[in-house]
Amino acid sequence: MSIDIEPGADTAAETTAKPKLALYWASSCGGCEIAVLDIKEKILDVDAAFDIVFWPVAVDFKVKDVEAMADGEIDLCLFNGAVRNSDNAYMAELLRRKAKVLVAFGSCACEGCIPALSNTTSRAATLDWVYQESPSTDNPDDTRPQERTVTAFGVLELPEFWETVRALDQIVDVDYFVPGCPPQAHQIWAVLETVIDILQNDKPLPPKGTVLGAGDRTCCDECPLVREEKKITGFKRVYEIIPEPGRCLLDQGILCMGPATRSGCGGLCVSVGVPCRGCYGPAPNSKDQGTKMIAALASVVDSQDPEEIDRILDGIVDPIGTFYRFSMAKATLGRVAGGPSGDGRGTVEVGS
Amino acid sequence: MLTATDHETAIETPHVETWQPRIIAFLCNWCSYTGADLAGISRIQWDPSVSIVRVMCSGRMDPTFVVKAYRLGADGVIISGCHPGDCHYQEGNYKALRRVHLLKRLLIGFGIDPERLRLVWVSASEGDQWAETANDMAREIRDLGPLRLPT
Numbered sequence A: 001m002s003i004d005i006e007p008g009a010d011t012a013a014e015t016t017a018k019p020k021l022a023l024y025w026a027s028s029c030g031g032c033e034i035a036v037l038d039i040k041e042k043i044l045d046v047d048a049a050f051d052i053v054f055w056p057v058a059v060d061f062k063v064k065d066v067e068a069m070a071d072g073e074i075d076l077c078l079f080n081g082a083v084r085n086s087d088n089a090y091m092a093e094l095l096r097r098k099a100k101v102l103v104a105f106g107s108c109a110c111e112g113c114i115p116a117l118s119n120t121t122s123r124a125a126t127l128d129w130v131y132q133e134s135p136s137t138d139n140p141d142d143t144r145p146q147e148r149t150v151t152a153f154g155v156l157e158l159p160e161f162w163e164t165v166r167a168l169d170q171i172v173d174v175d176y177f178v179p180g181c182p183p184q185a186h187q188i189w190a191v192l193e194t195v196i197d198i199l200q201n202d203k204p205l206p207p208k209g210t211v212l213g214a215g216d217r218t219c220c221d222e223c224p225l226v227r228e229e230k231k232i233t234g235f236k237r238v239y240e241i242i243p244e245p246g247r248c249l250l251d252q253g254i255l256c257m258g259p260a261t262r263s264g265c266g267g268l269c270v271s272v273g274v275p276c277r278g279c280y281g282p283a284p285n286s287k288d289q290g291t292k293m294i295a296a297l298a299s300v301v302d303s304q305d306p307e308e309i310d311r312i313l314d315g316i317v318d319p320i321g322t323f324y325r326f327s328m329a330k331a332t333l334g335r336v337a338g339g340p341s342g343d344g345r346g347t348v349e350v351g352s
Numbered sequence B: 001m002l003t004a005t006d007h008e009t010a011i012e013t014p015h016v017e018t019w020q021p022r023i024i025a026f027l028c029n030w031c032s033y034t035g036a037d038l039a040g041i042s043r044i045q046w047d048p049s050v051s052i053v054r055v056m057c058s059g060r061m062d063p064t065f066v067v068k069a070y071r072l073g074a075d076g077v078i079i080s081g082c083h084p085g086d087c088h089y090q091e092g093n094y095k096a097l098r099r100v101h102l103l104k105r106l107l108i109g110f111g112i113d114p115e116r117l118r119l120v121w122v123s124a125s126e127g128d129q130w131a132e133t134a135n136d137m138a139r140e141i142r143d144l145g146p147l148r149l150p151t
């Protein structure tokens, strides 16, 4: 084992005194990174409490720096983003090894989120769309990304693009979950504060698998709108109606995921009249957000007649995309059939 | 977190030649279960691939139970309740009706034949109807073959 001592670097005493923090993004949009910065000047408290050893979006450490660390050297790793290619998986496995505590941070890491919606289609269809079919694509030679390309300057490699998008805990062991798309700043701060308190005051860690930075009820419980448990005779999409202020959106026929979604956001969308989209993931004690939503919706449909029920249900345009918008990687039924079976990691040839 | 343990407990689908369907039937306590009981007492035979789970009411059937049954290896699911208007809890079977209609749409979205889910009404006196339902479903599922859920 070699010890790296660079001239002018912080003294070993100072760097080892502070717990080490790593943040990483895999298949994500970057919103979780912004959300961390949304804690504003408190980021200075984070910097005071932790030694940030890896954070690609903000600091200039490289993967090789992480690879050079001892196993378990990082005290806390906040991992956002889903796992949809071999590089994401490599980083998940690497950071799992190097971190004592690995946190699935944000909806992508917790349950797949928007990237996992591609589990409703196949890898081949996704690549066809992106590199050939989309109206804005001009690719007459049908150039496709190759996992290995030999050039005059050496071999270039790209990660393998998977058939199926995975949540972090489907790839590696995860200690805690912080849901949300993105997690709300006040919740992030609450989580970091708890961690700092645990580390500085030698407090016990919460039980493994705990969902942190969220409530233990449903979004409806935080919603300021008044619910009268009305039955509805038709669903309306958001552009078809201006909701009556103060009244439950579901009561007005707007598909609101509140009943099947974990609390924690503070009712952000619903308080401004926008239906909950479900970003805090399945409600406590439920594993499948979609089937919970079906259970809830069936209660508000006002009909006992099969044909009429179907007419009302026709108003739900995209059941999977609506009910599993944020949790497709965790759907009990898996992915939409059509991809190769097995581990779902794709055996389709890329390119021609 | 969630699916890992489910996968572990899922039963391996046997080889095609030896494959027998696995059908889980959720029967409400007050009508359908009694109906199936009557079929038993009357010594009416029905397909052994149908296994019964008793629930208090068809309205107790959370759609999660259905998808979990598929995930754990069921090839088909029957939900049976009292006839419309006869539910012991007044409206449970109507709730089941709406849930099943919505759930079938979800199954179609996932690429699963909606015939793998069947909602029927069987009263306490309809032992023969129960046996017919079970046999009919077993025939249907044998035609469809095993449900191989992608992981």
Ligand code: FES
Binding pocket: B028, B029, B030, B031, B032, B056, B057, B058, B059, B080, B081, B082, B086, B087, B088, B089, B090, B092, B093
């Ligand atoms: S008790 Fe039989 S369906 Fe409700």
